[in-house]
Structure formats: structure tokens, C-alpha cells
Amino acid sequence: MLTHLTPEGNPSMVDVGAKLVTKRTAKARSIVTLGESILSHLDASLNGGDIQTRKGPVFQTARIAGTMAAKRTDDLIPLCHSLGLDGCTFDIRTDGSDVIIECTVSTEGKTGVEMEALVGASVAALTVYDMCKALSHDIVIRETRLIEKTGGKRDFRYDG
Secondary structure (H helix, E strand, O other), rough: OOEEOOOOOOEEOOOOOOOOOOEEEEEEEEEEEEEEHHHHHHHOOOEEEEEEOOEEHHHHHHHHHHHHHHHHHHHHHHOOOOOOOOOOEEEEEOOOOOEEEEEEEEEEOOOOOOOHHHHHHHHHHHHHHHHOOOOOOEEEEEEEEEEEEEEEOOEEEEOO
């Protein structure tokens, strides 16, 4: 059953009034694959675990953008509840030509933070794209997915 539809089939925000307040966390991952022309240019720019471009530090900027987006998820996704986030952290690392972005979000509330984690990871990935596109448009954003969530009715963990 789709929870965001009324019996008549109309979109509707889920009523969470009767739910218990619990600690809720979610982690989402996005992968950005950089083309060879970018990698060869950036090898000399990798400094302290961050990529430097003319626009500035790529990963630091992606963390800020992703955090801002996670906090504003309810403005972007129409039926999401407004949540005060207790935490939003990023693990951004390179693995060959891939930039792995993981966003972990937490709150104490009546509804989960999966969408906030997914939006945070997605916007961080888009920021990496934006910061590197002057070098080449040979960039692919792929595999944005929920990795795990805790709290609420059931926990989830992606084992792939």
C-alpha cells in the first residue's frame, strides 16, 4: 500500500501524529565517476584528501551544499515532513575514478530521515559535478541509494 495516497488515490502527507518519537538515522550514498581527462588534471590538485579546482575545494563545498540541501528537503520533496536535524555528516573519498559520497543524517522524531540523507548525497554529488565541469563534462553521477536506516517500524541495511 502506498502511504502517500488517500483511498481515492490523491496525494497526501502521511499523518505521523500517533507515531512515537524515536532516534532515527539514515545513510545514503552517491557515486560520481570522473572521466580520464579530469583525473589526469586533478592528480596534481589532490591536496589533503580534497580536490582543488579554480572554484575552490570540491569536497568541502560539496559537504556544505549537501548539508544545506538535507536541511531543506521538505522544500524540495512535496510530501516530506519538516524535520529538525540533529546531525548531518559526510564521508567523501576517492576510489580510482570514483568519488564516493556518503551522507548520514539523524534526528529524534516521528518520521525517518531517509529522504534527507538521499537529498544530501544527491546535492553533494551535483556539487562535485559543478565544481569539476569546467575541466570536462565527462562526469557521471550514478548509484544514489539508501544504504541503511534505523528507527521507526523497521531497520534497513543494503548489503550490496
